[in-house]
Amino acid sequence: MSALRQLVGVACTVLLCMQxxxxxxxxxxxxxxxGPDPLLVRIFEHIEKNRWEPALNETxxxxxxxxxxxxxxxxxxxxxxxxxxxxxxxxxxxxxHVAAKTGAPVAEQVADLQQEAIARLxxxxxxxxxxxxxxxxxxxxxxxEHAVVVDTQKARLYLYQNDKGTPRFVADYYIxxxxxxxxxxxxxxxxxxxxxxxxxxxxxxxxxxxLYGSGAFPINYPNKWDKKMGRNGxxxxxxxxxxxxxxRPPLASDGCVVLANSDLDALAKNLQVGTTPVIISNSIEWxxxxxxxxxxxxxxxxxxxxxxxxxxxxxxxxxxxxxxxxSGDGKKxxxxxxxxxxxxxxxxxxxxxxxxxxxxxxxxxxxxxVVTFEQDYQSNNLSNRMQKRQYWIKEDGRWKIVHEDAA
Amino acid sequence: MPxxxxxxxxxxxxxxxxxxxxxxxxxxxxLAVACLTALPVRADSYREASQLLKSxxxxxxxxxxxRHLSAKPKDAQGRFLKGIILTGMNKQKEAIEVFQxxxxxxxxxxxxxxxxxxxxxxxKQFDKARQALESAIRTHPAYxxxxxxxxxxxxxxxxxxxxxxxxxxxxxxxxxxxxxMINDLVGAEGAKVGxxxxxxxxxxxxxxxxxxxxxxxxxxxxxPTPVVIAxxxxxPAAAPAARPVESKPVEVKxxxxxxxxxxxxxxxxxxxxxxxxxxxxxxxxxxxITAAVDAWLAAWSKKDVSGYLAHYAKDFHTPDGQSRKAxxxxxxxxxxxxxxxxxxxxxxxxxxxxxxxAVVRFRQGYKSATFTSSSGKTLVLVKRDGKWLIQQERVxx
Numbered sequence: 001m002s003a004l005r006q007l008v009g010v011a012c013t014v015l016l017c018m019q020x021x022x023x024x025x026x027x028x029x030x031x032x033x034x035g036p037d038p039l040l041v042r043i044f045e046h047i048e049k050n051r052w053e054p055a056l057n058e059t060x061x062x063x064x065x066x067x068x069x070x071x072x073x074x075x076x077x078x079x080x081x082x083x084x085x086x087x088x089x090x091x092x093x094x095x096x097h098v099a100a101k102t103g104a105p106v107a108e109q110v111a112d113l114q115q116e117a118i119a120r121l122x123x124x125x126x127x128x129x130x131x132x133x134x135x136x137x138x139x140x141x142x143x144x145e146h147a148v149v150v151d152t153q154k155a156r157l158y159l160y161q162n163d164k165g166t167p168r169f170v171a172d173y174y175i176x177x178x179x180x181x182x183x184x185x186x187x188x189x190x191x192x193x194x195x196x197x198x199x200x201x202x203x204x205x206x207x208x209x210x211l212y213g214s215g216a217f218p219i220n221y222p223n224k225w226d227k228k229m230g231r232n233g234x235x236x237x238x239x240x241x242x243x244x245x246x247x248r249p250p251l252a253s254d255g256c257v258v259l260a261n262s263d264l265d266a267l268a269k270n271l272q273v274g275t276t277p278v279i280i281s282n283s284i285e286w287x288x289x290x291x292x293x294x295x296x297x298x299x300x301x302x303x304x305x306x307x308x309x310x311x312x313x314x315x316x317x318x319x320x321x322x323x324x325x326x327s328g329d330g331k332k333x334x335x336x337x338x339x340x341x342x343x344x345x346x347x348x349x350x351x352x353x354x355x356x357x358x359x360x361x362x363x364x365x366x367x368x369x370v371v372t373f374e375q376d377y378q379s380n381n382l383s384n385r386m387q388k389r390q391y392w393i394k395e396d397g398r399w400k401i402v403h404e405d406a407a
Numbered sequence: 408m409p410x411x412x413x414x415x416x417x418x419x420x421x422x423x424x425x426x427x428x429x430x431x432x433x434x435x436x437x438l439a440v441a442c443l444t445a446l447p448v449r450a451d452s453y454r455e456a457s458q459l460l461k462s463x464x465x466x467x468x469x470x471x472x473x474r475h476l477s478a479k480p481k482d483a484q485g486r487f488l489k490g491i492i493l494t495g496m497n498k499q500k501e502a503i504e505v506f507q508x509x510x511x512x513x514x515x516x517x518x519x520x521x522x523x524x525x526x527x528x529x530x531k532q533f534d535k536a537r538q539a540l541e542s543a544i545r546t547h548p549a550y551x552x553x554x555x556x557x558x559x560x561x562x563x564x565x566x567x568x569x570x571x572x573x574x575x576x577x578x579x580x581x582x583x584x585x586x587x588m589i590n591d592l593v594g595a596e597g598a599k600v601g602x603x604x605x606x607x608x609x610x611x612x613x614x615x616x617x618x619x620x621x622x623x624x625x626x627x628x629x630x631p632t633p634v635v636i637a638x639x640x641x642x643p644a645a646a647p648a649a650r651p652v653e654s655k656p657v658e659v660k661x662x663x664x665x666x667x668x669x670x671x672x673x674x675x676x677x678x679x680x681x682x683x684x685x686x687x688x689x690x691x692x693x694x695x696i697t698a699a700v701d702a703w704l705a706a707w708s709k710k711d712v713s714g715y716l717a718h719y720a721k722d723f724h725t726p727d728g729q730s731r732k733a734x735x736x737x738x739x740x741x742x743x744x745x746x747x748x749x750x751x752x753x754x755x756x757x758x759x760x761x762x763x764x765a766v767v768r769f770r771q772g773y774k775s776a777t778f779t780s781s782s783g784k785t786l787v788l789v790k791r792d793g794k795w796l797i798q799q800e801r802v803x804x
Binding site: 068070072078081083084098101102104109110113 | 557558561562564565566567568569570571572573574575
């Protein structure tokens with residue numbers, strides 16, 4: 001049985017690298033069904049402890065539940081082949097076995113499946129608990145029932161529920177993303193964009209090629225910010241998996257976020273077209289609920305200060321909320337302020353109210369928060385209601401608006 | 408990292424295991440005969456069945472074993488043999504039933520599990536094959552054949568799994584299964600006792616106890632049957648149909664008599680271009696051949712050893728490359744054994760190949776006080792000095 005010892009090596013490596021973060025996996029999430037991952041973890045635990053029979057039994061149970069799960073088949077192959085010869089590493093037997101019998105070059109596929117195994121195990125072992133939330137979900141609108149947060153490095157998608165403004169973890173799913181990683185810049189770069197987006201449509205499977213599996217949900221890449229930064233490309237979707245496989249390797253798409261069909265179906269129930277935020281990050285920044293609350297309150301307070309300063313009709317007070325690099329309605333900062341000053345001159349009073357505020361922090365190196373709200377503007381000679389969008393950044397240690405327009 | 412030797416190729420491993428199984432057959436036969444002498448009735452049907460099986464006469468073998476089982480319905484040996492016969496007849500479903508039932512009634516016997524696995528593997532039901540083999544090994548951890556078979560199954564299952572994992576059609580890639588059927592319950596005892604690991608970590612063949620293997624030759628009960636040890640046992644995985652088995656006739660002293668050509672069929676006939684002679688000749692040949700075969704059978708029935716041997720050509724193909732001398736001695740003993748026998752035939756099917764060679768097929772009946780059989784026989788006759796002589800003799804069509 002020493003033949004299997006080396007298999008353990010990989011299992012251990014995978015398991016060990018989780019132990020650091022695994023400590024805070026105290027409270028199991030209540031709602032989630034993480035697909036094959038719990039079984040996968042059990043199988044590797046069996047392997048680690050030299051329990052071959054249960055390992056194979058569980059693998060068979062896994063494949064019964066997920067017959068097209070290639071990774072499961074690879075593990076099964078290893079567990080069987082290890083009974084006849086020594087395997088040096090997980091999946092290596094498969095590559096050799098297949099190469100010897102068919103001459104097919106499969107090393108890359110094996111490597112992909114190894115990556116999938118590591119991604120699934122690591123993410124599952126580090127599932128979020130109630131004490132931490134993604135830093136990005138500062139404020140969900142009341143009508144936004146759920147939010148989606150993607151961690152490309154972990155190959156994981158997290159679904160959060162809006163519990164009266166507080167994000168509550170609901171479920172997490174294994175995902176694949178761009179073949180060449182994240183941080184999309186231009187058309188055809190096979191990368192997945194990083195940023196704050198939302199679902200813009202629901203494409204039914206009947207109209208889609210098999211590649212997209214059980215359905216697709218386009219998102220609004222490139223958004224305002226992307227365009228401002230000169231990024232281009234199009235057709236970034238959340239979608240399903242072709243019918244010949246249960247899942248795809250972590251790096252597999254041309255930039256889309258790909259889920260198993262069963263996972264996409266489960267997720268689809270919670271997606272609202274035009275509403276549900278989809279935040280894609282390289283690596284989610286987790287924050288405690290206390291820190292989250294503090295940041296949220298400080299930004300809400302700043303927005304309220306801005307609102308009050310606008311009502312004061314004092315252009316100096318109003319101007320201090322705008323960044324040097326500001327743009328809005330095609331105007332630069334000076335122009336914007338001059339226009340505002342002119343308007344204010346004709347007013348005896350202004351009343352501004354903000355409703356249904358949402359605040360989402362942009363993941364990654366561009367530090368900004370997208371704020372949207374319903375703006376109720378009243379004055380002695382004009383009143384209107386509009387959907388407003390602002391991008392807030394930190395400038396000289398203070399929150400300032402870098403972009404503002406009608407959403 | 409020390410690496411265990413790879414699984415042997417299909418060809419080599421089949422060869423190895425077939426040889427081994429053939430040993431088991433020898434042993435099995437020996438033991439069966441030895442221990443069944445006390446029970447003549449049972450012994451007859453059972454032994455006949457196993458001999459018929461070895462000579463490839465499955466339908467007859469099945470009849471005999473059923474007769475045996477009607478008297479002893481619970482007998483494990485008989486049921487096991489029936490399973491093997493059914494497997495040889497390609498009646499997999501029935502064979503599975505027999506072996507399955509045996510595993511239920513005798514869960515400690517590894518052989519039925521093994522054979523069940525072989526059939527499942529033929530049906531490409533590798534998971535079931537695996538379960539069966541694992542059961543065999545659970546009861547007999549040192550059971551070499553089951554281990555080897557299980558190794559093959561694991562490899563096949565791994566291939567399937569990798570095929571699915573890597574999206575490769577591996578169904579045709581790995582050739583035939585190469586599982587060995589166990590042909591007798593006794594074989595496993597040898598395996599249990601004798602199997603061990605050799606230095607290279609491979610499971611060794613079961614040691615075959617030498618003593619009982621000789622039994623058939625020395626036991627007086629052994630009838631003078633023409634059917635003896637099978638050199639080729641049915642190879643279940645590759646070809647379930649039994650191969651013709653060489654039987655063991657006796658050597659002929661290259662009959663010193665026939666100096667005078669008995670019949671000279673007009674060696675240098677008139678060069679008349681008459682188209683007739685061919686068919687006429689064929690008809691003549693047929694009757695000559697029929698006469699030769701009947702004379703041979705008559706000499707055998709009368710226990711006329713030298714007359715019997717005189718029907719064999721100088722270049723007769725002795726079975727198993729036996730020396731002419733050894734074969735002759737063997738046949739002399741058997742044919743000349745006391746006790747009334749009767750060897751008969753049904754209609755001859757004669758195919759001439761040219762004017763001096765013919766292949767003759769017929770069913771041969773054999774009857775002694777204790778043994779009756781009917782088996783297909785093929786003779787290749789050659790005409791030497793005007794006389795039709797046996798050049799080859801095979802049991803089966």
